[in-house]
Amino acid sequence: MTTPTRPKPNARPRIKDKRSAILRAALAVFAEGGVNGVPMPALANKAGVGTGTIYRYFSSKDVLVNQLFREQRQFKRDLLFDGLDRTLDAEAQFRLVWQRMIRYSREHPDTYRFLEMQDHRPYLDSESRQLEQRFFAPLVSQYRDYQAQGVYRSDLRAEVLMAMVWGCFANLIKCEREGLLTLEQADLDAACTTCWSMLTG
Structure with missing residues (x-):
């Protein structure tokens, strides 16, 4: 047996x-x-x-980090932009993506924090950096289109406008994560309106 x-x-x-x-x-x-x-x-x-x-x-650890970065960057792009109704006007699209960013940062905090930490770090290889460029290039192009249409202010470059909006959002989430404030939905909605006003001048 x-x-x-x-x-x-x-x-x-x-x-x-x-x-x-x-x-x-x-x-x-x-x-x-x-x-x-x-x-x-x-x-x-x-x-x-x-x-x-x-x-x-x-x-190596670098190979692991870069593979993780590429997978999580693609995951973020899909969450924020897949199925976005391009027939919506600029403000409606902005508000929809803003809400998706909030949901993404709260439902996937590890991914959000990891990507925020890794941006432009020297250990990202050329493939990861190219992916980063492919992620941001359509957004910058859209900002420029809205500037040309007179929707967005044109006294700042599109890249600067986008960085300002993302910086505002990232700092809100960081302050909440560190316990400096608690964000209610009304706070997030008001912040969205403020950032939209910043874009449109």
Whole structure:
């Protein structure tokens, strides 16, 4: 009679998709502690794999960070812009994207924080930087179109206007995350109206 094999004490449960587990863990720990502040053994422990397993899927931390960055940047683009009704006027589109940004920052806080931390960091490779450009180029083009149509103010470059709006939003979320304020829906709606007024002059 064969004796059933018992699992070893403290043995890790078997993980079917180790690559995905590593990426999920990386997102969580990088969002919390930054890329440079997280050693690979800590990441491995979070993922439930051995440190050597990470290197079977990603040859270095930089490779892992860039893969994670590209996947999460695409995820963000999809959440914010997929299915956006392009027949809406400029203000309606702006308000809709603003609400999507709020939902994104609250429902996916690790992704939001990770991407905010990684922008323009030196360890992003050329493919990640090109993806970043592809993300922002259509937005800048849209801002320029609205400027040409007289919808947006034209005394500031489109890139500057976009940076100002995103900066306002990012700082609101940062202050809430750090416990400096609690944002009610009325606050967010008023902030949206203020940013729209800033765009239109």
